[in-house]
Amino acid sequence: MKSTGKITGAQALIRSLEMEGVEVMFGLPGGAILPVYDPLIDSSIRHILVRHEQGAGHMASGYAHATGRPGVAMVTSGPAATNIVTPLADAYLDSVPMVVITGQVAYASIGTDAFQECDTVGITMPVTKHNWLVTDASDIPTIIREAFHVATTGRPGPVLVDFPKDVANQMMDWYWPDGVDMPGYKPTTKGHPKQVKDAAKLVVSAKRPVIYAGGGILKARAAEALKAFAELTGIPVVTTLMARGAFPDKHELCLGMPGMHGNYTAITALQQSDLLITLGARFDDRVTGKVGAFAPDAKIIHVDIDPAEQGKVRRPDVPIVGDCKQVIEELIKATKAEIAKHPQADISEWLATVRQWQVDFPLYYEQEEGGTLKPQFVIEKLRENTPEDCILASGVGQHQMWASQHWSFNLPYTWINSGGLGTMGYAVPAAIGAKVGRPDRMVWAVDGDGCFQMTAQELVTAAAEKIPVKIAILNNAYLGMVRQWQELFYEERYSEVYLSPDLPDYVKWAEAMGCVGLRCDNADDVVATIEKANAITDRPVVIDFRTDYREKVYPMVAAGTSNDDVILHPALNGKKEASRKGGAAEQAESTDQSNKER
Amino acid sequence: MSFNARHHILSVLVENKAGVLTRVAALFSRRAFNIVSLAVSPTEDERFSRMTIVVDADASPLEQIVKQLNKLIPVIKISEIAHDEGVEREMMLLTVKAPVESRSQVTDLSSIFDAKIVDVGFEALTMMVVGAPDKLDAFSDLIRPFGIVEMQRTGRIAMPKLARQPTKLRAVKTARG
Known part of the structure; x- marks a missing residue:
């Protein structure tokens, strides 16, 4: 540690952020954080002034997803702090590294119900990996370090530093700590060698193995290692909603997304597998369906950096606590060693079965000539008319599921969405954050009309800051996913889900926010409209795609039911019956038996 | 508070910093775990505090509790003290009706339990009992008919039993074997 003279707490905070390599932060000033905004003028850090604090949080999250570096947001106390609670909870569930700084009333006033005071540390405790209240300016460099x-190591996550106004004005002797001394925080990164060896033994002997790849692959920068492992063993890979892009969709071993709206092959491959090689995934209820009926015959290898994920939902046969990249690299070595002793079990029959499902039960929709525009068609055309490395953000709902299903993800860090918390309104600010982090990339957001109305004002931020993101609203005039559930499970009793296609007028709204607004209501114009949007590079673009409100997301596993009961697109139902009676009879029988055993 | 198979004693070493108790308590409520009793105090090392938490849980949720607790950054170390491997103590203060007619019976009973009389009034006595939780249970059951005015218990604290190795005997055995 070296000391270099007295500075204010506010200066120390900004200097500490610079020392951490922060290049950009998202925020909105206010009373309690005022002292920190002053030295920011003289800092190398770019500040992006948002229109609502929630936007700052999601932008930081989008930035972190796209770059792998922690997203930083800074807002004031009280309502600003509560406005950023949603992004914190979102980042906590999706393990996104974020550092949020909140202003706080003077330390001496804490507890007096002062103006814009709230218990920020108390409120955010359950939605952050850790948080700090700074009580002394001399602690600032240590706390920021x-x-x-904490945000970037182990299982990444959001952290919050609450910063009282008087501490910001207090003088301190500047220093920069050499490292951190946190006796209670020592993440395990290296997998236990014996466990890795045991895992390799299971890998080489499994007859119906599947790699169940989750968001941890991306957090650990392990996409290359995953590919090497899959290619070494020839084992097919499913990529969860959080792992889209972690393994290329066009790879012959890629089965795509499993889960409630996953494709039939990915769901059923997990379900009928005898070994799930779980890499950075957490057996989320959206993936497992009814837990007791999930993958009944499968042994489980579970690699996760968070020990608390081991056995939380499904007890693993081989738990491995460690960093996904390191563990997969070790697992590759161990698997090679096992294969050298005796050849890997023949999985060609399993692969053939899986391939047949892909042929029989593809994702399905029908865009009729001259008919109402289908949302899936828009996404497919968008994919065809954007570069391979285009980053796609989405909100939450039907459009999110269609985007994940119909977009072909072939590079890591090209998919940014809210998985765990399911935060509507995530797309616009997340896309902006991603574009700030990767200005070299084209960034599109696929959004729903319901989602768009929650955070659209951040397009003002994007226009002012010249951040040319592109937003495709799949406008079906409904809260579509809720409508889908009401149609299927509430006897078509539609309660409070209608939004109107033209209130607001999205084109006028976009124009008012300094963006280009476009509209498209038929399949013939989709490509031309996308091309027009792609040609605009100096400001944001919003396209109002008027899509078919009747379209539903298929396949579907209804909440709380088993993954054996996949509801296919009605046009494919006949096929499933035929296949059940025919070739798959044997498989079905063995599944029935194991069901009885349970 | 007597023996219950679902009750587990966790001895948790934490950093002695502001807000740590809130973090631990919040985690229990966030994950829907139940605390039976909780005692917090400084340790021989001023940087750390010791929390003795009695948790009401089956074995499998207990594993989650421990893992989630371990994720809290101020938590340094967690050990579970099994009922037969630890020394558990708790203190109880209670005020019992003791008019002249029954006062001697109350004091007799309290002396059997080594209870100390710490305050005396015209109609009541306040007593302190220290011991294993089941001793406290027994005492409160027996004294209840006299009329308990108020009762408070500290929650238990626990330490692992010391390993008592009969070194001489072992030496003899080794020599023979």
């Missing part, structure tokens, strides 16, 4: 360390 710790905050970035």
Whole structure:
């Protein structure tokens, strides 16, 4: 540690952020954080002034997803702090590294119900990996160092530093700590060698193995290692909603997304597998369906950096606590060693079965000539008319599921969405954050009309800051996913889901926010409209795609039911019956038996 | 508070910093775990505090509790003290009706339990009992008919039993074997 003279707490905070390599932060000033905004003028850090604090949080999250670096947001106390609670909860569930700084009333006033005071540390405790209340300016460099360390190591996550106004004005002797001293925080990164060896033994002997790849692959920068492992063993890979892009969709071993709206092959491959090689995934209820009926015959290898994920939902046969990249690299070595002793079990029959499902039960929709525009068609055309490395953000709902299903993800860090918390309104600010982090990339957001109305004002931020994101609203005039559930499970009793296709007028709204607004209501114009949007590079573009409100997301596993009961697109139902009676009879029988055993 | 198979004693070493108790308590409520009793105090090392938490849980949720607790950054170390491997103590203060007619019976009973009389009034006595939780249970059951005015218990604290190795005997055995 070296000391270099007295500075204010506010200056120390900004200097600490610079020391951490922060290049950009998202925020909105206010009373309690005022002292920190002053030295920011002289800093190398770019500040992006948002229109609502929630936007700052999701932008930081989008930035972190796209770059792998922690997203930083700074807002004031009270309502600003509560406005950023949603992004914190979102980042906590999706393990996104974020550092949020909130202003706080003077330390001496804490507890007096002062103006814009709230218990930020108390409120955010359950939605952050850790948080700090700074009580002394001399602690600032240490706390900021710790905050970035905690946010980015182990299982990443959001952290919050609450910063009282008087501490910002207090003088301190500047220093920069050499490292962190946190006796209670020592993440395990290296997998236990014996466990890795046991895992390799299971890998080489499994007859129906599947790699169940989750968001942890991306957090650990392990996409290359995953590919090497899959290619070494020839084992097919499913990529969860959080792992889209972690393994290329066009790879012959890629089965795509499993889960409630996953494709039939991915769901059924997990379900009928005898070994799930779980890499950075957490057996989320959206993936497992009814837990007791999930993958009944499968042994489980579970690689996760968070020990608390081991056995939380499904007890693993081989738990491995460690960093996905390191563990997969070790697992590759161990698997090679096992294969050298005796050849890997023949999985060609399993692969053939899986391939047949892909042929028989593809994702399905029908865009009729001259008929109402189908949302899936828009996404397919968008994919065909954007570069391979285009980053796609989405909100939450039907459009999110269609985007994940119909977009072909072939590079890691090209998919940004809210998985765990399911935060409507995530797309616009997340896309902006991603574009700030990767200005070299084209960034599109696929959004729903319901989602768009929640955070659209951040397009003002994007226009003012010249952040040319592109937004495709799949406008079906409904809260579509809720409508789908009401149609299927509430006897078509539609309660409070209608939004109207033209209130607001999305084109006028976009124009008012400094964007280009476009509209498209038929399949013939989709490509031309996308091309027009792609040609605009100096400001944001919003396209109002008027899509078919009757379209539903298929396949579907209804909440709380088993993954054996996949509801296919009605046009494919006949096929499933035929296949059940025919070739798959044997498989079905063995599944029935194991069901009885349970 | 007597023996219950679902009750597990966790001895948790934490950093002695502001807000740590809130973090631990919040985690229990966030994950829907139940605390039976909780005692917090400084340790021989001023940087750390010791929390003795009695948790009401089956074995499998207990594993989750421990893992989630371990994720809290101020938590340094967690050990479970099994009922037969630890020394558990708790203190109880209770005020019992003791008019002249029954006062001697109350004091007799309290002396059997080594209870100390710490305050005396015209109609009541306040007593302190220290011991294993089941001793406290027994005492409160027996004294209840006299009329308990108020009762408070501290929650238990626990330490692992010391390993008592009969070194001489072992030496003899080794020599023979």
